[in-house]
Amino acid sequence: MTRQVRVGKVLLGGGAPVVLQSMTSTPTHDIDATLMQIHRLAAAGCDVVRVAVPAKEDTAALPELIRQSPVPIVADVHFHYERALEAIEAGVAKIRLNPGNIKERQQVNEAIRACKQAGIPIRVGVNEGSIVERQDKAVRHSEKQELARDYHGNLIQLMVRKLEEYLRIFEENGFEDVVLAAKSPDPTIVIDVYREISRRFDFPLHLGVTHAGPPETGRVRSVAALATLLAEGIGDTIRISYAADPIHEVEDGQELLCCLGLRQRTGPELIACPTCGRVEVDLLTLVGQVRERLASIKSPIKVAVMGCIVNGPGEAEGADVALLAGKGKAVICVRGEPVRTVSESEMLDALYEEAMSFANRPRSM
Ligand code: SF4
Structure with missing residues (x-):
């Protein structure tokens, strides 16, 4: 030392x-x-x-x-x-x-x-x-x-x-x-x-x-x-x-x-799928919008943004909250479980609400 x-x-x-x-x-x-x-x-x-x-x-x-x-x-x-x-x-x-x-x-x-x-x-x-x-x-x-x-x-x-x-x-x-x-x-x-x-x-x-x-x-x-x-x-x-x-x-x-685990996050950790031929949305733009929408959350939660609804759930495994964005609609999962299906226009607000609710859960959960 x-x-x-x-x-x-x-x-x-x-x-x-x-x-x-x-x-x-x-x-x-x-x-x-x-x-x-x-x-x-x-x-x-x-x-x-x-x-x-x-x-x-x-x-x-x-x-x-x-x-x-x-x-x-x-x-x-x-x-x-x-x-x-x-x-x-x-x-x-x-x-x-x-x-x-x-x-x-x-x-x-x-x-x-x-x-x-x-x-x-x-x-x-x-x-x-x-x-x-x-x-x-x-x-x-x-x-x-x-x-x-x-x-x-x-x-x-x-x-x-x-x-x-x-x-x-x-x-x-x-x-x-x-x-x-x-x-x-x-x-x-x-x-x-x-x-x-x-x-x-x-x-x-x-x-x-x-x-x-x-x-x-x-x-x-x-x-x-x-x-x-x-x-x-x-x-x-x-x-x-x-x-x-x-x-x-x-x-x-x-x-x-x-x-490297040398510092604790003070906000969301954003992960996103790399996209492929199955992608159903403009993921790059969506990730930027999600980053902006969640910027006020000051808890170390892992948020995934996925480019399709079919493969997204499996690939978002490990995320606390996931947005699976498809054509015109999106599914929001919490710890791998689908909790809401919303329209495209509602998805950012819905994701924010679920992320906030997750962030405010007692630590033991
Ligand atoms: S989540 Fe969907 S769009 Fe993204 S890489 Fe996986 S299969 Fe492709």
């Missing part, structure tokens, strides 16, 4: 539930836009939100963001150690800081000391890009030669070695509130590097696949790595990162944690 750190009111590592994170995409100094995004992310299930602080005007916005945010705020610091000091002073719950991109060691030490004094953790990470594109030409040349021989295996060793180098700085400062990350766009590297890190260190691990792209391509890439690691018990916090509205990161992260 990993050690535990505290990120504001959220516990991370040490057996605590896996924490879901995301990052805002608004300019942090635009307080209204950033707060609006933070609230949307938190409402979708995000536990911790990270904001970029590239400039002083961004750290200046932090006190107000922290004051109004429903979840702890983490400052993402690159290159300027002054931003780290300002963010800590503003009261962030954690910072992300990579010693590799802050020039002076003394400046890194200063940021670490400030976090120690404030009692907040630091996320330290490496990623494939920064290792391969190192600025130190001599090291870069030998590392590139080494990498060329066995890119996958040696990259993992290099990433771990780099993390060890960074961790020495934290050790020398007597600082242990560290969260580790090692990211790559390649899910197989992510899986292997985190397996290696979890064997070597007991710091909490932040999982992610970097530069995963838009949800259409990044979803499978991210889930392949994160689900594998989480199923092995590796990972204390996750961020799925997309080139898109971050709400998609949270929705998919939440779904992943629920699918």
